[in-house]
Amino acid sequence: MFYRLYVRPVPPFADLINEPENQIFNWVLVDASGDAQAQGTTDTREHIEQTLAQNALDHVRLIGLIPGEEVLFCFADIPAKQARFVRQALPFAVEEQLAQDISTMHLALGNREDKGFRVAAIDHQRMGLWSELFTDWFHARLEAIYPDASLLPVSEHDWAICLDGDSALLSNQRGEWLKMQVGNLMMFADTLAMPPDDEVVTQVRVAAYGTREDLHAQAPVLKNLQSSGRLAVSLQTLELMPLELLVHAHHHHLCSPINLCQGTYALSGDGNSTLRAWRPAIAVACLWFLLQVGVEAGMGIYYNQQADELRNQAMAMYRQVFPNDRQTHAGNVRRVLEGQLRLAQQQGPNADFLALMKQAGHQYSILPGKESVEFNTVNYSRSRGQLVVDLRADSFARLSALRNGISGSGLNAEIGSVVNESSGARGRLTISGG
Template identity: 60%
Template sequence: MSYRLYVRPLPLIAESTDDPEARLFNWVLYDAGGDSQAQGSGDLRSTIEQTLSQNGLDDVLLVGLIPGDEALFCVADIPAKQSRFINQALPYAVEEQIAQDIDSVHLALGLHTQEGYRVAAVDRVRMALWLELFSGWQHTRLEAIYPDAALLPTTEGGWSICLDGESAMMGSDRGEWLSMQSANLGMFAHTLAAPPSEDVVAEVPIVVYGTDTEFEAQAALIGELMVPGRLSVRRESLELMPLELLAHAHHHHLCRPINLCQRDFSVKDGKASPLNPWKPLIAVAAVWFAVQVAVEAGMGFYYQQQAEDLRQQAMAVYRESFPNDSRTHAGNVRRVVEGQLRMAGSDGPDVDFVTLMKYTGQQYSNVASSGSVTFNSINYSQSRGELVVDVRAEGYDRLSALRNGLADQGLDAKIGSVVNESSGARGRLTVSGG
C-alpha cells in the first residue's frame, strides 16, 4: 500500500537555520485510501522517522509544505505549446510581475488556463534551503514541495480562508494563494467587496475554515468579512490542525497546487522513468520470454535429431534391401522407392519391352530438352528382360543424367562401351526391371 507523509514546519522554527536538527514539524500520514493513519504536532524529524520505522513503513512519499508567502503566484501568457519553448519564454513572461532580479528566482510551471500558465516564483537561495530541509529523510522519498496556502480546497467563484493562529491562508478558484496576518483580513474583505464599476454586483462566496477555538478568538475579524450583498461567508469547523485540511484537499484533488520541485530543483535527478512502476512486470516478462525461447530452441533441436535418426533408420533399411545402390541417399530415397513400387505395381516382377520403352522415352524427353541426345539403335532381349540402346550425346554428363533418371524410377540402368569423340560421347545404355 502506498503512503504519503505531509510535513509542515512550524512558522517560528522554519526561519531558524542555526540548528536544523531542532526544527519542529506538524505532520500527518495518509494511506492510499485517503485515511489518516497517524499525525503529530511540534515533533522533531527523528520522532517522525522513528514512527515510520516502528510501523514498518518504507519508501513513503514525502510532501513538504512551506509558508505561502515564500512563493509568489504569477500568470504567464505564452502562446507556445511545446515545453522547450515555454521554458525559454517563461522568465520574460513573468519578469514584470516579480520585484527582484529574474535570474535569482526559481520558476515552477503549473496548469494552463484561459488566462495563461500558472506559475510559482520563489527565491533560488530559499528554495535550495527548503529542498535541503525535506531531503534525505529516512524511510521516505521526497515527492513534492508546495506553498501551504495553495493546498486549500477550491471554492468555486470565490475564496477559501483558513485561520491558523496569528496568520491566515487564502486561496482562490483561479489558483492564486496568499498568506497574511489574520488582523489584515478586514482590509482584504473590503478589497473583495469593492466591485468593478463596469460589472454587475454579485456576491463572492467565501469559505472560512478553522477550529471552534479559532472562530471564538477571531470572531471580530470574521465579522469584518460579513459585507451584506457582496460577500457570502460560510464557516467550516475543523476538529484538528489545518495541516489535515490541506492534506485531505491534496489527496482528494480538491486543489491544483504547483509543485516547486522542477527543473534545477527536480527531485527526480533525470533518472526517473515512467516505466519504473512496471519494472517488476517487465523483468518477469523478460524471464518468461527467455525461458520460452530456450524451450522452443530445445524442442527444435530435439525434433531435428529425431528427424535425422529417422532418416538414418530409413537408409539402413534401404541398404539392407539394395546394398549395391550407391546413388540413392536420404534426400531421394523416397522418390526411388516410389518409382520401384510403381514398377512393381504395374508390371509385377517382370518388365516387358513396352514398359521399358515407356520409361526410357520419358527420360529421353527430359534429358533431350536441355541438351542434344540421340538414340541410334534399340535392341530388346526378352530372355534377359533388357533394353539395349545405342545412344549419342553432346557430353557424358547427358548420358549420366539419362541413366540416373531411369534409376530414380526404380529401374536398373547402366552405361557401357563409352567412347568420347570430338562431336560428343557415345555409349550403350542397358535398362532392365532391376
C-alpha cells in the first residue's frame, strides 16, 4: 500500500535560503483509498519525518503545495501536437501574457483545452527554493509541486472559493486559479458572474468552502455575494482545515492541477529506471575520460617545461650579445630585437643625433594628448650616444607614455629627475640607441 503526504507551508514563510528548517507546515497523510491516516498543523519538517518513522512508513510520495499567488496561469495557443515542438514554442506563446522577463520564468505545461494549452508560470528563483524545500525528506520522495488554489474541486460548480483566514483561494471550470484577500471578493463578483464561453445561464454556480469559524467571520462578504442576483452561492462547511479539501479533490480527481516539476525541475526516476542498465558503460566512459584528462594534463606540463627551457636558452644567447641590458626579458626580447634590427637597417650600427630625434619625434607625434607635453631643452652627447630632453607635461602618466612608446621602437628610454608640481610634472628623458 502506498501513502501520499500532502504538505503546505504556513505563512509567514521562513527564510528559505538561509533557514529553511524553520519553515512550518500543515500536512495530511492519506492511504491508497484517500483516507487520512495522520495530520497536523504548524509542524516542522523534523516532526513530520519523525511521525513517518514512528509508523514505519517509507517511500511515501510527497506532494508540495505552494502559495497560489506565486504561480501565474495562462493559455498557450500552439498548433503543434508533438511535445518537443510544443515546449520549444511555449516561451514565445506566453511571453506577452507575462509582465516578467520570460528568461527568468519557469513554465510548466498542462492539459490542452479549447483555448490552448494550460500553462503555469513561476519565477525561477522561487521555484528553485520551493523545490529544494520539498526535496530529500527522510522516508518521503517528492512526487509533485502544485499551486494550492489549483486543487480546489470545481467539477459540479462554475467557481469554487475556499476561505483560508483572511485569504480566499479561487478556481473555475477552465482550471484557472488565483488567491486574494477576502475583502476583495466583492470587486471580483462581476468576473465570477461571467458565464462560461458560449453558454447562456441565468446564474453562475459558486461553492464557498470554509470552516465554521471562517464562514461566520466572513458572513457579510458571502451574504453580499449571494444577494448580487447573478451568483448561486452554496456554503460548504469544512470540519478541520482547507488542506483536507485540497487533498480530497486531488485524490478523487476533482481538479486538474499543473505539476510544476517539469523541465529543469523534473524529478529523477527510481532505481528501476532504464538508466541502471547503462551504469557499467557510463562508469567505463567516465574512467576513460579521467585517464584522457590525465594524459592531456601531463603533456601540457611537459610542453610547458620545454617552452621554459627554450626561453631560457634564448635569453642566455641575448645576454651574451647585450650583457648590459637589464630591461629586456623573455616576454619582450623578440620585440626589442626587431626594433634594434629595424633601427640598424635605417641608421647603421650607431644611432646618431638625427636617428634619435627622428624616433623621439615620431613617438611624440602619435602620443595621445601631445599638446600638454612641452620640450624645454634638448642635449645630445656623441660620446655616450645619448639624447637628453627636459620635458614638462600635465601628468607623469603622459611622460611615461612617451617613454614607453620610444622603448617599444627598440631604443632605450629612461625618465629621471622627476618633479611633481601643481600644474603637472617635469622630468629628464634620456634616449640611447640600445
